[in-house]
Amino acid sequence: MRGYDWESLLAGAGSGALGFLQGLPGREIAPAATRDELREALGGPLPARPSDPKAVVAELAKVADRGLLATASGRFFGFVIGGALPATVGAEWLTAAWDQCAGFHALSPAAAVAEEAAAAWLLELFGLPNDASVGFVTGAQMAHFTCLAAGRDAVLRRAGRDVEVDGLVGAPPVTVLVGRERHATVDRALRYLGLGTAAIREVEADGQGRMRPDALAGMLRGRSGPTIVCAQVGNLNTGALDRVGEVCEVAHQAQAWVHVDGAFGLWAAASPSLRPLTRGVELADSWATDAHKWLNVPYDSGIAICAHPQAHRAAMTGSASYFPQAAGRERDPMDWNPELSRRARGFALWAALRSLGAAGVADLVDRCCALARRFAESLVGADGVRVLNEVVLNQVLVRFGDDDDLTRRVIAAVQREGTCWMAGATWRGRHVMRISVSNWSTDEDDVDRSADAVLRCYARERRAATPDARQSS
Numbered sequence: 001m002r003g004y005d006w007e008s009l010l011a012g013a014g015s016g017a018l019g020f021l022q023g024l025p026g027r028e029i030a031p032a033a034t035r036d037e038l039r040e041a042l043g044g045p046l047p048a049r050p051s052d053p054k055a056v057v058a059e060l061a062k063v064a065d066r067g068l069l070a071t072a073s074g075r076f077f078g079f080v081i082g083g084a085l086p087a088t089v090g091a092e093w094l095t096a097a098w099d100q101c102a103g104f105h106a107l108s109p110a111a112a113v114a115e116e117a118a119a120a121w122l123l124e125l126f127g128l129p130n131d132a133s134v135g136f137v138t139g140a141q142m143a144h145f146t147c148l149a150a151g152r153d154a155v156l157r158r159a160g161r162d163v164e165v166d167g168l169v170g171a172p173p174v175t176v177l178v179g180r181e182r183h184a185t186v187d188r189a190l191r192y193l194g195l196g197t198a199a200i201r202e203v204e205a206d207g208q209g210r211m212r213p214d215a216l217a218g219m220l221r222g223r224s225g226p227t228i229v230c231a232q233v234g235n236l237n238t239g240a241l242d243r244v245g246e247v248c249e250v251a252h253q254a255q256a257w258v259h260v261d262g263a264f265g266l267w268a269a270a271s272p273s274l275r276p277l278t279r280g281v282e283l284a285d286s287w288a289t290d291a292h293k294w295l296n297v298p299y300d301s302g303i304a305i306c307a308h309p310q311a312h313r314a315a316m317t318g319s320a321s322y323f324p325q326a327a328g329r330e331r332d333p334m335d336w337n338p339e340l341s342r343r344a345r346g347f348a349l350w351a352a353l354r355s356l357g358a359a360g361v362a363d364l365v366d367r368c369c370a371l372a373r374r375f376a377e378s379l380v381g382a383d384g385v386r387v388l389n390e391v392v393l394n395q396v397l398v399r400f401g402d403d404d405d406l407t408r409r410v411i412a413a414v415q416r417e418g419t420c421w422m423a424g425a426t427w428r429g430r431h432v433m434r435i436s437v438s439n440w441s442t443d444e445d446d447v448d449r450s451a452d453a454v455l456r457c458y459a460r461e462r463r464a465a466t467p468d469a470r471q472s473s
């Protein structure tokens with residue numbers, strides 16, 4: 001729109017964003033508005049006529065704000081959700097303004113090359129083969145899909161089947177061995193790929209949820225036929241990491257493809273002090289991780305990495321006469337992604353890595369782990385409070401009074417109270433509070449205030465649960 005008053009539009013958006021960002025440290029985490037209030041503010045009949053864009057942005061900033069869960073806050077510990085590093089917020093604004101279609105080098109050389117640079121940096125950070133291929137997808141869910149599509153291509157090709165041409169009908173069955181405590185997104189990816197959840201064979205896990213390599217070896221013994229093994233670094237509850245080196249050793253003897261779910265745990269490889277926990281991870285065939293979790297890039301930003309670029313490309317590429325596909329050394333992102341047209345999400349990832357550097361990434365990961373340990377230490381001193389996991393990364397599982405109901409009520413009370421926000425999960429048949437420390441801005445004061453709030457809520461709920469308190473209320 002020639003001559004459009006961008007300055008005042010962006011100033012309006014900027015002041016809305018600034019109000020939010022500056023208010024984050026003092027803000028209650030829970031949303032202020034109810035669904036009905038939000039429906040009234042955001043819903044109603046389809047507008048019949050245009051409105052002034054500046055007014056629309058101002059209205060959105062005002063009404064949506066009350067319905068936001070402050071997941072970007074340093075006191076949000078509910079899921080493995082990072083905040084947004086300053087450089088990434090700026091990069092995202094530019095990305096929206098540039099509005100690049102990142103599928104092809106020819107449509108955005110800058111987007112394609114920023115991805116290429118970020119890909120090389122990521123491989124170096126994680127210690128993965130420097131010739132691995134990388135796709136920048138929406139999240140670990142689609143990274144699983146992309147990597148397992150490559151794995152499906154490779155294991156079936158070895159069995160004499162070109163699944164890209166001949167499909168799955170009549171193909172030899174693919175068996176997928178997965179740890180008992182895998183993330184649900186692995187099953188979902190297998191469904192999307194037509195392998196189905198019936199292809200899954202569960203491998204026993206140890207007390208922290210790690211796949212047992214000896215159990216895997218037993219299940220692989222004497223097996224033939226196309227096989228994929230899915231390991232995990234960073235159990236969604238405990239944070240525990242599978243011993244991927246041992247998993248790869250037995251899986252590769254059986255000609256299986258090893259995929260690693262490292263949605264957050266792969267970032268441990270970027271920290272020199274934690275890297276030993278990921279020993280052998282570089283031997284796998286594919287890896288899924290997220291930048292929107294521990295790297296603190298805004299949603300959405302996932303990464304699919306594959307040690308076999310040929311299989312990766314065979315599973316993802318496509319062609320049409322009108323595609324401006326690269327003929328030379330240029331990298332077309334669509335060769336490595338399930339999408340064709342898409343947002344240039346590599347810019348924000350590039351900005352995160354450029355602003356932190358290797359030392360900054362390691363520091364971010366180490367800091368979150370130290371704060372998780374601080375959380376655990378602050379809570380376990382209280383009577384009846386137990387931490388159920390070994391706090392190896394950023395995850396802490398807490399149980400109150402060894403009681404499901406009390407634990408549920410403490411979580412609900414903490415969410416209502418507003419100082420911080422944690423969620424619950426069922427682990428090994430017991431309800432737990434799940435604490436994840438993943439935000440770049442979380443500091444010791446956030447953790448101390450939050451631990452105090454949790455203990456306050458626990459004391460109140462415990463008193464309310466005693467028979468005397470029930471009788472007198």
Ligand SMILES: Cc1ncc(COP(=O)(O)O)c(C=O)c1O
Pocket residue numbers: 080138139140141142183185234235236261262263264290302
């Ligand atoms: C271990 C693990 N794998 C996969 C996922 C899925 O990631 P995403 O939501 O980015 O698709 C998550 C979290 O959501 C996770 O914790």
